Amino acid sequence: MLSHASVLLALLLAAAPWPSPEARVSVLPLPPLASRIRIAIDAGHGAPGNTGNWGCHCQSEADETLVEATELSRRLRRFGFTVLDTRTTPLGAKYPARIADIEAFKPHLVVSLHTDARADAWPHETNPDGGVCFSNPKDPGFAVLWSEEGSDAIVKRRETWGRAVSHELRAAGFLPYSGEDYGSLYRDDDEPACFVDARPIKQRVYFLRATSVAPVIIVETHHALDPVEVDRWHEGATHEAFAAAIASAALKVVENR
Ligand SMILES: [Zn+2]
Incomplete structure (x- = not known):
């Protein structure tokens, strides 16, 4: 029988929200790939x-993002996916060249990994060059972005892929970002943590609308100014849970399961 203290501890751990060090993310179970x-x-x-x-x-x-992409692609290959990495070195190709690589590869799905720097921040650290870096311990969480530019068919495919990724990330225990600092840049989707690029046409994010060969989404994995969430993204368990969530979303979208 559990003691009162251990029940209390279990409750506290269950209640600790991401990105608290006590919060656990889980690795979603994956069926074998059929294709x-x-x-x-x-x-x-x-x-x-x-x-x-x-x-x-x-x-x-x-x-x-290079570390995140490397960790993700290694795991997706292990799960049986065929993966194109658009950048494998600190300095990579310009975006139009990456889009050309993607179009030649003919993927089912595309995901671009980013981090956000949200809202007002305060001096946090001085780097070796003497520059000051800023922190803001609020506003953690992930966000998924896509564009509504293009045919109804491609917009629908982006929406399906983006919503599935958000759903699986939340199922794994990642925190959906509210979007409060995006203002008018993005329109809120019905799915939590999903946002549609709503800028005037010439200011929209290039990568999101550059191709219709496959649905492209951006995942803002975390808040780069939040020291606690940044730490969590240096844990193998976070990369493991993130990769399983992306794989699970891909299976749902491509194989309908
Ligand atoms: Zn970015």
């Missing part, structure tokens, strides 16, 4: 002159 699902994984940024944001430890978004 060779082809997926392109883009490590966001890392093109010439494009490092993305700077996080609370002065880490660049391009470096973080």
